[in-house]
Amino acid sequence: MVHKNPAHPYQACGEISSPTRPYVGFATIVYALLLPVAPQSNQHRLSNCFFNKYNAGTALAPVTLTEQNMITMQVLKDKIIIDDTTLRDGEQSAGVAFSREEKLAIAIHLDALGVPELEVGIPAMGREEQETIQAIADLDLDARLIAWCRMADYDLQQCRYLNIDMVDLSIPVSDQQIRHKLGHSRQWVLSEIKRQVPLAQDMGLEVCVGGEDASRADPDFLAEVVEIAQRAGARRFRFADTVGIMEPFSVYERIQYLRSMVDLELEMHAHDDFGMATANTLAAVRAGASHVNTTVHGLGERAGNAPLEEVVMSLKHLYHVNTGIELQNFSALSKQVADASGRPVGWQKSLAGDGAFTHEAGIHVDGLLKDPRNYQGVDPSELGRQHSLVLGKHSGTRSLMHAYKHLGMDLNRQQASRILDRLRKFTTRFKRSPEDGELRRFYEELTG
Numbered sequence: 001m002v003h004k005n006p007a008h009p010y011q012a013c014g015e016i017s018s019p020t021r022p023y024v025g026f027a028t029i030v031y032a033l034l035l036p037v038a039p040q041s042n043q044h045r046l047s048n049c050f051f052n053k054y055n056a057g058t059a060l061a062p063v064t065l066t067e068q069n070m071i072t073m074q075v076l077k078d079k080i081i082i083d084d085t086t087l088r089d090g091e092q093s094a095g096v097a098f099s100r101e102e103k104l105a106i107a108i109h110l111d112a113l114g115v116p117e118l119e120v121g122i123p124a125m126g127r128e129e130q131e132t133i134q135a136i137a138d139l140d141l142d143a144r145l146i147a148w149c150r151m152a153d154y155d156l157q158q159c160r161y162l163n164i165d166m167v168d169l170s171i172p173v174s175d176q177q178i179r180h181k182l183g184h185s186r187q188w189v190l191s192e193i194k195r196q197v198p199l200a201q202d203m204g205l206e207v208c209v210g211g212e213d214a215s216r217a218d219p220d221f222l223a224e225v226v227e228i229a230q231r232a233g234a235r236r237f238r239f240a241d242t243v244g245i246m247e248p249f250s251v252y253e254r255i256q257y258l259r260s261m262v263d264l265e266l267e268m269h270a271h272d273d274f275g276m277a278t279a280n281t282l283a284a285v286r287a288g289a290s291h292v293n294t295t296v297h298g299l300g301e302r303a304g305n306a307p308l309e310e311v312v313m314s315l316k317h318l319y320h321v322n323t324g325i326e327l328q329n330f331s332a333l334s335k336q337v338a339d340a341s342g343r344p345v346g347w348q349k350s351l352a353g354d355g356a357f358t359h360e361a362g363i364h365v366d367g368l369l370k371d372p373r374n375y376q377g378v379d380p381s382e383l384g385r386q387h388s389l390v391l392g393k394h395s396g397t398r399s400l401m402h403a404y405k406h407l408g409m410d411l412n413r414q415q416a417s418r419i420l421d422r423l424r425k426f427t428t429r430f431k432r433s434p435e436d437g438e439l440r441r442f443y444e445e446l447t448g
């Protein structure tokens with residue numbers, strides 16, 4: 001049973017066990033906690049404000065960071081721009097193929113959440129992809145639209161009549177890929193950047209030079225690439241950890257080095273092969289990246305990209321950095337992407353999975369019932385969600401009594417204790433919580 005009535009009057013005062021609360025039967029005994037709004041913490045332990053050296057005169061919000069964090073902090077921009085690539089890298093996930101209608105719907109939803117930039121597709125794939133990109137452009141969304149291209153004449157020409165704002169011209173920058181994929185030299189890469197960036201600009205497009213496999217590139221060569229890109233007129237460089245082999249400390253060093261060399265926008269493109277896409281994205285932000293790539297749920301090549309929901313919430317709560325994105329309606333987008341991609345969200349997926357705000361353990365449930373903040377790291381209402389309690393092997397008598405109260409039955413402690421034994425045997429055998437009817441049967445068996 002789940003209470004899905006966020007406007008319930010008891011929400012305001014934090015009452016979580018009102019007998020008048022509407023009861024909704026459900027496959028498992030799940031009952032939502034209607035939580036009081038936690039007071040905003042104001043723990044500015046540092047008086048320092050960081051200022052954006054790349055955008056003179058723009059003040060940065062004070063950050064809530066520990067002393068240690070401050071020591072390693074380079075610069076936090078006041079606003080990080082999220083360039084979501086669910087519709088490009090997300091769709092590159094093996095076996096995923098969005099229809100035009102699905103792409104349009106996802107684009108509308110991302111835009112409605114306030115995602116400022118969308119990478120919407122690969123024009124070189126052909127007429128159908130181009131028409132879909134144009135259809136997204138015709139929506140006249142607030143989000144800036146970006147197309148992904150290999151840095152090649154043919155690919156760039158396919159962008160010519162699309163009403164997009166920017167093109168990501170991707171070119172390998174590691175010796176591995178330059179030599180063994182392209183069969184070219186570093187010098188060829190530099191000359192192509194010098195040649196292709198102005199061509200794209202002549203087509204009225206802003207340019208991001210995408211450094212494919214940047215994580216395996218020689219750092220000094222990469223610095224040269226970025227300087228050449230800036231001089232050629234690119235406004236952005238994308239640092240792609242294409243094969244997902246970085247960890248946050250090395251990301252920090254690499255981005256900080258580039259940041260010290262150039263003024264153009266730096267964008268982090270992380271992959272999750274070692275489960276560090278979000279951590280690497282945050283490290284890039286700390287080192288001075290101005291833009292980051294995300295996808296809904298982290299959908300993307302192999303292990304995927306940095307999840308939109310994780311990056312937005314982490315930047316907001318861990319770094320106090322604004323992305324302008326509100327996630328109250330994220331659940332609808334989450335379902336939409338899961339359905340369209342055929343990739344269901346894992347039960348324990350952070351922030352998005354069914355289990356992300358679900359509690360069973362007696363100690364935790366007891367603590368939550370006393371004060372939700374006892375076990376709340378993230379307020380689920382920020383994602384349009386609520387805490388849920390389920391009955392299971394680790395439930396305590398208080399949870400059980402609370403659940404039965406919603407069934408209209410008042411258990412005393414002795415009854416609850418005996419039913420708890422029954423509950424533990426049931427969940428161990430059936431690997432699920434009992435349904436309402438089964439709970440009633442436990443009670444009837446007890447009372448005879």
Ligand SMILES: [Zn+2]
Pocket residue numbers: 089242269271300301
């Ligand atoms: Zn990628």
